Amino acid sequence: xxxxxTGSIALDSVKTPLEEHHDLLGGxxxxxxxxxxxxxxxxxxxxxxxxxxQPYLELYQKHRMNLDGLEIADGKTFRWSGEYEWxxxxxxxxxxxxxxxxxxxxxxxxxxRHTPYVFLANIAPQLQLHVLAQMERPRFVVADTMDxxxxxxxxxxxxxxKKIDCFILNESEAxxxxxxxxxxxxxxxxxxxxPKYVVIKKGEHGCLLFGEGHVFSAPAYPLEDLHDPTGAGxxxxxxxxxxxxxxxxxxxxxxxxxxxYGSVIASFNVxxxxxxxxxxxxxRDISQRYEIFRAMSQFVAG
Amino acid sequence: xxxxxTGSIALDSVKTPLEEHHDLLGGxxxxxxxxxxxxxxxxxxxxxxxxxxQPYLELYQKHRMNLDGLEIADGKTFRWSGEYEWxxxxxxxxxxxxxxxxxxxxxxxxxxRHTPYVFLANIAPQLQLHVLAQMERPRFVVADTMDxxxxxxxxxxxxxxKKIDCFILNESEAxxxxxxxxxxxxxxxxxxxxPKYVVIKKGEHGCLLFGEGHVFSAPAYPLEDLHDPTGAGxxxxxxxxxxxxxxxxxxxxxxxxxxxYGSVIASFNVxxxxxxxxxxxxxRDISQRYEIFRAMSQFVAG
Numbered sequence: 001x002x003x004x005x006t007g008s009i010a011l012d013s014v015k016t017p018l019e020e021h022h023d024l025l026g027g028x029x030x031x032x033x034x035x036x037x038x039x040x041x042x043x044x045x046x047x048x049x050x051x052x053x054q055p056y057l058e059l060y061q062k063h064r065m066n067l068d069g070l071e072i073a074d075g076k077t078f079r080w081s082g083e084y085e086w087x088x089x090x091x092x093x094x095x096x097x098x099x100x101x102x103x104x105x106x107x108x109x110x111x112x113r114h115t116p117y118v119f120l121a122n123i124a125p126q127l128q129l130h131v132l133a134q135m136e137r138p139r140f141v142v143a144d145t146m147d148x149x150x151x152x153x154x155x156x157x158x159x160x161x162k163k164i165d166c167f168i169l170n171e172s173e174a175x176x177x178x179x180x181x182x183x184x185x186x187x188x189x190x191x192x193x194x195p196k197y198v199v200i201k202k203g204e205h206g207c208l209l210f211g212e213g214h215v216f217s218a219p220a221y222p223l224e225d226l227h228d229p230t231g232a233g234x235x236x237x238x239x240x241x242x243x244x245x246x247x248x249x250x251x252x253x254x255x256x257x258x259x260x261y262g263s264v265i266a267s268f269n270v271x272x273x274x275x276x277x278x279x280x281x282x283x284r285d286i287s288q289r290y291e292i293f294r295a296m297s298q299f300v301a302g
Numbered sequence: 303x304x305x306x307x308t309g310s311i312a313l314d315s316v317k318t319p320l321e322e323h324h325d326l327l328g329g330x331x332x333x334x335x336x337x338x339x340x341x342x343x344x345x346x347x348x349x350x351x352x353x354x355x356q357p358y359l360e361l362y363q364k365h366r367m368n369l370d371g372l373e374i375a376d377g378k379t380f381r382w383s384g385e386y387e388w389x390x391x392x393x394x395x396x397x398x399x400x401x402x403x404x405x406x407x408x409x410x411x412x413x414x415r416h417t418p419y420v421f422l423a424n425i426a427p428q429l430q431l432h433v434l435a436q437m438e439r440p441r442f443v444v445a446d447t448m449d450x451x452x453x454x455x456x457x458x459x460x461x462x463x464k465k466i467d468c469f470i471l472n473e474s475e476a477x478x479x480x481x482x483x484x485x486x487x488x489x490x491x492x493x494x495x496x497p498k499y500v501v502i503k504k505g506e507h508g509c510l511l512f513g514e515g516h517v518f519s520a521p522a523y524p525l526e527d528l529h530d531p532t533g534a535g536x537x538x539x540x541x542x543x544x545x546x547x548x549x550x551x552x553x554x555x556x557x558x559x560x561x562x563y564g565s566v567i568a569s570f571n572v573x574x575x576x577x578x579x580x581x582x583x584x585x586r587d588i589s590q591r592y593e594i595f596r597a598m599s600q601f602v603a604g
Binding site: 086087089181182183184185188202204205206208214215216217218219220222223224226253256257259260293294295296297298299300 | 388389390391483484485486487490504506507508510516517518519520521522524525526528555558559561562595596597598599600601602
């Protein structure tokens with residue numbers, strides 16, 4: 001089954017203690033879309049400016065992304081620039097220029113409205129709701145978010161939570177949303193706000209999947225060399241939703257495997273800047289790393 | 303096979319935001335010994351004062367602990383008092399009185415010297431070395447530590463690392479020891495300092511076991527109600543070593559199961575103050591929780 005993805009599309013400048021790169025393909029929809037494309041066809045909904053490089057459009061298409069819902073507007077593409085410190089966990093935003101993204105209020109192509117799986121990547125919850133409202137009875141809806149929306153758009157976010165099946169957020173966002181330091185309580189609390197499933201990403205500590213009456217704990221890939229953490233969460237969520245769409249089944253086994261495939265794709269993505277590593281990723285790379293995840297979390301003999 | 307354990311024995315006063323208790327049985331050897339006693343016979347090496355309550359000696363014996371190596375000295379037992387904040391992750395030591403522990407320099411009973419498995423619970427590395435030097439060719443030696451020794455006894459700690467098989471420490475200690483923020487690099491780095499295996503405890507994030515060429519990632523039990531975290535690490539390590547002694551086999555499968563059994567016992571221990579919960583713990587409780595660990599970390603179908 002195919003997957004609709006909406007989110008931001010940006011040209012990024014990223015600085016780490018060792019390297020600096022400009023005009024990289026970025027934004028939550030770019031990362032999520034390319035990640036999902038390893039599993040299924042993607043209907044992209046987004047906006048770019050007339051300065052958006054043609055090679056990036058070709059890159060999208062190479063990764064099974066349908067661009068009928070991509071608006072190319074007069075003006076400049078959304079630009080973001082950020083810097084990482086030595087431990088790569090702290091990111092500082094240096095500048096943001098919304099540009100054409102400021103007027104993003106998409107009308108979905110008719111051909112998109114019946115897409116059975118939906119991933120609302122990180123953008124303002126008002127926009128996530130706006131896109132979701134145009135979908136005709138989607139089978140499974142996943143949404144991501146970021147700390148900013150908890151702070152400035154809590155009300156639409158709470159409304160969104162009632163309309164989605166699975167909510168993905170990171171550890172600190174979960175604690176902040178529920179005003180609760182115990183992560184298990186926070187995860188179970190979020191289930192009561194609407195979604196049937198909650199995934200809490202814990203970075204180097206892996207992630208937790210909560211459903212009614214069960215918790216799944218996934219390890220993180222034992223990464224030693226992190227080159228650029230940008231987009232890891234978007235790749236995780238895109239691959240998670242893409243995998244579910246590809247198997248077209250939502251149950252304990254498929255959800256857990258979706259978490260692992262999400263972790264696999266995210267672990268590759270941080271090995272180079274922007275979407276560099278995913279450009280050369282093969283199905284064999286993916287299955288080998290899936291096997292490493294299995295091997296590192298199994299403890300029963302035999 | 304039996305397990306020799308040395309470490310501290312204390313009378314604790316513990317304050318949490320909700321409760322306060324005094325003269326509790328505490329110390330690394332008490333927690334580790336009772337935890338190990340669920341799996342194997344324990345030869346205890348420690349020191350207490352003449353004020354040490356008789357019921358605590360009986361408690362030790364009830365938990366398969368041989369007290370031939372327990373010195374009852376004139377004077378007072380080691381006392382510790384601490385306080386936890388609301389999130390239960392931050393502990394503040396309010397007072398420490400070493401008392402008889404200050405002159406702890408044990409001579410092991412002859413009957414102890416051939417104990418095949420050894421766990422050096424958290425005490426000064428000089429003391430851990432002193433006990434280890436009296437052992438006759440032990441089969442497997444596990445040692446725990448704490449941040450204090452990294453700061454004030456780094457040299458004997460480095461000497462200890464060359465003489466043990468498995469080193470257990472927590473996340474922040476691992477980063478501090480190796481001056482390395484990446485936990486995977488830190489764990490692999492510690493292997494180069496001597497031990498064949500390293501276990502890094504990550505609290506609510508579970509733990510990592512490192513051996514040459516492999517990593518095992520264990521989840522944490524999804525605890526919602528933490529009453530007293532004191533001794534969780536000691537229980538983990540005691541049960542880990544006790545399980546290995548009980549199966550008398552050290553390989554990938556037994557080590558991974560030891561990590562899980564360590565996590566199981568530690569997860570029970572924090573449910574009440576001191577060793578309260580472990581007093582009523584049954585083999586059925588243990589196997590049920592082991593099964594929860596299995597269920598929450600499995601993702602392959604079938």
